[in-house]
Amino acid sequence: MSPEPTVEQLIAAARARATGDNELALLDAIIAVTRGLAEHTDEAVDQVVRQVRAAGHSWTVIGEHLGVSRQAARQKYADRVERIRQATASGQAIRGRDLEGSLSSALTAAGTDGLSQAGTEHLLLGLLTDGVAAATLEQLGATRDKIRETSRRLFDYPTGQAGAGQPVFSDEAEAALAAAEQLATERTPDCAPIVVNTPQLLAVIATNPGSRARRVLNDLGVDVADIKRLLHCYINLPRTPFGRRSRRAHGSKKQPDRCSFCGHPSSEERRLVAGPEVWICSDCVALCGEILTQPADAQA
Template sequence: MPTASPTPPRLDDLIALARAQAESDEPIALLSAAATLKAEVDELTDALLGHFVDQARRAGCSWSQIGAALGVTKQAAQQKHAPTFDFSRFTERARTAMTEAQAASRRFGHPYLGTEHLLAGLAAGPEAVAGSILIGAGLDQAAVDAAIDAIVGRCDSLGGSAHVPYTPKAALALAATLQEALSMGHDYIGTEHLLLALTRSEESVGRRILDDAALTHEKVRGQVVRFLTALQKGG
């Protein structure tokens, strides 16, 4: 006997969830909870599309076909779902963080690599600048994993892929690392620049975890400057 197909969440369900997550019944608190919930849903739906775009590409579908299925042009589909990055400026520790981010995505069974996985990748390197700052704020790898579990959860049935696509917000954060580095006068991209980029990643899961730990862009940048200054003096 066939099982019933799952149905998308109804508006009533989302309203109830926003009310449950709100800090109070005040209108602004409810609106804030709804905005946070929308951001989470947006990131998940982006990841959903990314998952099936990746599957379509592996099956040999062209970008023209994918664009037509999405109702956009070939170029628009490529720009959103096939971002390219130049990792040549990444330090060894930053590259290790990217490897750890991919491992985090697989660990949670997620068919995408989002800002939360980038943050988990940084937390996995406590000896690096970003990892040291995260630990100082109480965000070691276990704490970040617990936050991801609470916000997103696991999806074991979809995990295990050797390659996972970036979500649009993760792609934007990676693209922003170069600007963060240049703004500090650096010709390399380290873990600290990725962490700074994540603090600017609006309405993302990674940003929410950082906000909950009171790690703003200004605060992280100040800690990065102090950390690197002390490192130079010590050297």
């Protein structure tokens, strides 16, 4: 078992993650690092409590070990344990508590804008609610007010009216959620439940060149490379590149080829160019062309 990180190790991790040399940048980074540890701690406890229940132990015994009453233990963990059990048995992905809160906030934001559908720009707003993605966006200067102002300027929103009924997610937003689940699936060992959190969703919508969220980030001057760097320690590297056979696949059914950069599958609109066990889609090729046309000092 790995030892608990020391204060010095946490500060060193924050220094490596900080975007500047001043104390405030370090403060932002240490908040993000420790917040991420707390989220992983909660998920780890949830999973172990599930294992304890599966072994036949009562809520009374679990409460004694947690230092709470039987009723408090059951009230806090029963629903989570059952949700994890069902998802693990079916091989489905579990949405973490931070992600659930973010999705609820995204739908609320769409309703405030008088829209019947929440797009990926609303997912971006929702990600500022809580979790690692919120700390990452805040560290890069993407605040709620800036995102909302930019979205209303870039997109055609109705004015002076409220949306009718509860908004739903747009096709683009639903595709982003599916891609986040795919990302979590590819990067989770077979023996562990698949948990989708805010880092996976932010990684997906930020690296999709055609998404509305990416247009907002570009307009705000947020460098996607910085997002990928800040999220790197929260998203484990895959054992196999996107596009290779899924480790959860059964039999000989071939999984669809996916872009090794953004994770999107091949389609008539998004063709893939193959390399040695890697793929790149047409959108990412176009993005690479845009990057390469910039002066070298602008890419540094």
